[in-house]
Amino acid sequence: MTIDASNSSHERTAANPEPVNGVPQATEVPADRKSPGAVLGAVLGVAMGLSNALGYLIVLLLSRTLGPEDFGGYSALSTFGVMLAIPAGAFQVVIARRVASSSHNEMTTGLRLAAGVSLGLFATIAIASTGLRQVFHLSSAWSAVLMGAMLVPMTVTGCFQGILLGTHRLRALSLLYVATATTRLGAALLAAVLGFSVLEVVAAMFVAGVVTAVVGTALCRTEVRAIGTSGQHLAGEMLRSNSTLAALISLTSVDVLLARHYLSPHASGGYALASTFGRAICWGTQFVALILVPRMRSSDAARALLKANGLVFGIGLFGLFVVSLNPGFWVRLAGGSQYAGYGHLAQACVLLGSAWALAQVSLFSEMGAREHTLGVVTWTAVVIETLAVSVFWHRNAAEIVTVSMVCAFGVAACGLIRISIRHTRFRMSTLAQESALIATDRVRP
Template sequence: MAFNNTTPRARLASMQDGALRGAILVGVGLAVGQVMAYLLSLVAARSLGPDGYGVFGSMLALLMVGGVLALGIQAAGAKRVVLAKPHGRSSAGSGIVRWSLSAALGIAIATAVVSPAVTWLLHLDGPWLVILVALNLAPFTVGGSLLGVAQGREAYARLAAIYAVIGIGRAIGGIVIVVVTQSLIWTLVGMAIGTWVAVAACWLLAKPLVNWPGEKLANFRLEVFHATHALLALFVLTNLDVLLARHFLTAEEAGLYAVGAVVTKIAFWLPQFVATIAFPRLTDHRRAATLTKGALAVVLIGTASVAFVALFPSFVVAFIGGSAYEELVSEIWIFAAIGASFALAQFLLYSQIAASKRGAIVVLWIAAALLIGLVIAFHASVLQIALIVLGVALTLSLVGLVELFFERSKEGRVAQYAN
């Protein structure tokens, strides 16, 4: 008989080292995807010209909205895999992938059905661009299931690789075609082909984690719905300010705000790897310790990003927008603070999804309504709108932290009573 002489402290250190390596790997994978998306936008802006790129930006926005379903499948799938019995995780994983195929078909058909309305709303020449968006959403949705399986199995190297491959495939497909053809339609075709090829490659990466054909997943559709609803509410809240600024400010001021919003997005996505790594641990017995450590990590990263922007505002503004946006220098740190605050809110939202709690969804929609009401009442300048958004973001994060505090206090009382 073999004995395990590893001490509890050594096992804990090993798990912490594994989590750290996983965080680095996933952070790199996410960064690769973000950089490739930025390169695609940069090349498209130069190749399509202002008018064409304006339409392309609208199509990217549609992809982001439709892509929330993939995020919901990823979150619900990761949770289902974590909670499955060890011998059933491969079957659960393949069931998730199989379910995503029908979801991909569904969102593609739904997007195509509403294409005439979207065409009218965005003043497009025809429905073909929206239909091509539908063809892009289908593989992206399947990719969400592969990410969920790898995330739930805590296979961080595979998870990072899937993030990177999907980002590279979609971007390369679009970049090559837009440079060669300078056609918006063919660019979306190239992105769709690149994404399908990338997802096929990612299936090979995820294949060792699944056991085909897999099991039927009871109530999985409902779990995906709740996760998608929560993430959609967060998506709406974190993108409202740019739309409101566009509506209420002058064209020049709206441009200034849009540059500030880029800093917001960077600060928002910087700690994303923390939630990605923490999510499986927020689902099982490791939840209590992970909540505190994860929230602290997000706060520290957010504080560092705000401090950097506050110390080097001129550099940040010049790097993001150029010399034409110099008047934003004194206010740019506020946008970093907005992103950092929403990043904490995002982590706390994932902790709610992991625990099957629904209250956060209501809070998010209330925050969105509050933001709209305040900006309607006060919109005299870029600074005024930014301060309102910061106030809402900080309040939302504070509400989440208070809920976290009460959860930990309740767990402490239960443990004390049990002892």
């Protein structure tokens, strides 16, 4: 099947009709043309929600295929891989901003740096694979090696996602998100049918990542030809953005690693399954945070952030309501009867995921505005969480999730306080300007 990478009229109306270097640039959309942009934003939200739903199917398949003990090990390994894949998310945000910029010096696909970073990470993981096998109680060090190999297509795909977001090609971006989920679902289906081991599951996921990168290449072929692969000060900006994104990923991942280390193998598998309910809320609302990135330099940034937080909080409450109707049913549906005792833990993880989602909105907005204060706060919360669990509260899953929840809501609260202060300053500035205009009109003859 050939993927049409040409832009539709609706995708292009959300961009500047005057392309720079052959690439349409994202700009503020006139008031009379915001409806198509809003529709495409909704399409992106649906696509990310669908991807999240498919992610649940993957969990359902793998949790049953591997069983609690092996699923706990696979989840810990994959979570560690997500933490190492932080550059992929940072590339998406940074490349989106640079492609949306009208500056020729800033525009870049970032593919050259992405390839170098991901290959370096792969080599590091390959060297450390024996130690990782022991830490995560894996049957083969090759599982860690293949997990490291997955970082290469994942990071390159992050660049493609940034290109599509920066040019407001939200329909194509939605397609890429769905392609990522469907290829992984195909790998999970194959694992379920053939009864794969952890090593074979990781190998199948690596193949899925390569296929997704090929899809991204096809979607972005026009932009890749028109834009340079490197830009000024890209590495430095990546390091700064990586710091903030690394803080977010660590905040949403460290609990699974702590659970694997301190709980029994069976209990760590149950925690891993329950934690996916929280991650469903967090990553399922990521489209809200992503859409905010290009707006962080606009005058209504604070107002947009407040609305985004309200939307995310509402989604979290709805998710908590749905799961609370019958927690045991949802856990059994996701993993089978072996996980029946983790229903209430899944409820707690949904609340935890809501806190992650609120923190995510503020952290993504900081990356878009090139600020780093909340990132430092988040790193502090991660350190506090790790120390608190390691030293005091690790006797059961309830203690670990409670500590994680307190730290996550602390970050979210700090983000809301910063947004409120910014919104108040904006309103005061607006009132001052209006007062000055009124005073000027009164003194006119």
